[in-house]
Amino acid sequence: MHHSPLSLPQDHACLTVHGPDSAGIVAAVTGMLARNGGNIVALDQYADETRGGKFFQRVVFHKAGLAVAMPGLREDIDATLRPFGLDWELRDQSVPKRMAILASKQDHCLLDLLWRRRRGELPVSIPMVISNHADTAEDVRSFGVPFFHVPSEKGPDKSRAEKKILELLRGNVDFVVLARYMQILSGDFLAEVGVPVINIHHSFLPAFIGANPYLKAKERGVKLIGATSHYVTEDLDEGPIIDQDTVRVTHADTVTELARRGADVERQVLARSVLWHAEDRVIRDGRQTIVF
Incomplete structure (x- = not known):
């Protein structure tokens, strides 16, 4: 049966973050990705109040050799986001x-x-x-x-x-x-x-x-x-x-x-x-x- 090839982006990952809002989250996330050689291609975020509300973010980034880098990325994301008390999920977008x-x-x-x-x-x-x-x-x-x-x-x-x-x-x-x-x-x-x-x-x-x-x-x-x-x-x-x-x-x-x-x-x-x-x-x- 012929299926159109899924044009899934290779070496792209999606990181979603949510939890209590506080100053410095965006800087921490972007800094951590830069440190790991990740190039951000899309970044969306929303905070439901100016202070003390909830924070939501979706970041898509490209990283050469992503599959091999995933375990190290997960560790670094966890270390970066744990002090903020945030939940997160990281997914390889090449996997449907x-x-x-x-x-x-x-x-x-x-x-x-x-x-x-x-x-x-x-x-x-x-x-x-x-x-x-x-x-x-x-x-x-x-x-x-x-x-x-x-x-x-x-x-x-x-x-x-x-x-x-x-x-x-x-x-x-x-x-x-x-x-x-x-x-x-x-x-x-x-x-x-x-x-x-x-x-x-x-x-x-x-x-x-x-x-x-x-x-x-x-x-x-x-x-x-x-x-x-x-x-x-x-x-x-x-x-x-x-x-x-x-x-x-x-x-x-x-x-x-x-x-x-x-x-x-x-x-x-x-x-x-x-x-x-x-x-x-x-x-x-x-x-x-x-x-x-």
Whole structure:
């Protein structure tokens, strides 16, 4: 299966830093990188108050022979940032993040991600797609991606299906995307999976939950429809938001047309969120996100 080569930057690393703000952090980080022969190519930062607030930073730098230098860099970063009480993460950008996709019958978000990956637009690898319906198996495999069918269980106890999914994911993925996966994941599952989980859903104003949201929206004469992507936490649909968008609609749009336009905006919002997460642009801070 032909995949567009991922044009991942070689010998580039991304350092993300967050924690209590104090004077001298930026100087310490840039000085430490200069000392290690790192050339900064992008630097974003944000402090939420002038004094005593929180500090967030994302630095991309080039360093010849990065892979060999990584252990020494980690030690130096730790020694530099520990006195400030900051959390940090360093990642080699030439290594794509491994993204598993969980899906159901609706295939618009799933196929969009597979297609963008094949075109080389998303810096990820996709080790597997897991679905509770077998409908998309052939489509997924046509992209050269392994497909696993894990049927959902009836009733409130989903532990058998979740256990099977965890066995497939464990040790194989860096994050999980719910591409219109129509099952609610338990708190136990989220604790066990140990990697970020990103969800996408429609966000009408006002919200219409449950079945047939586009029909309910049409009946209420909605003028805006949209989508929200967020990290999944135990509180349903209340995790930190990564991205949102809306599209204007009118009384003349049919339910089918609303659903089509909604699917479009869902795809775009999810693709942006996946890209930002894959490029380490999103720093979680409690219930919100900082997106650089």
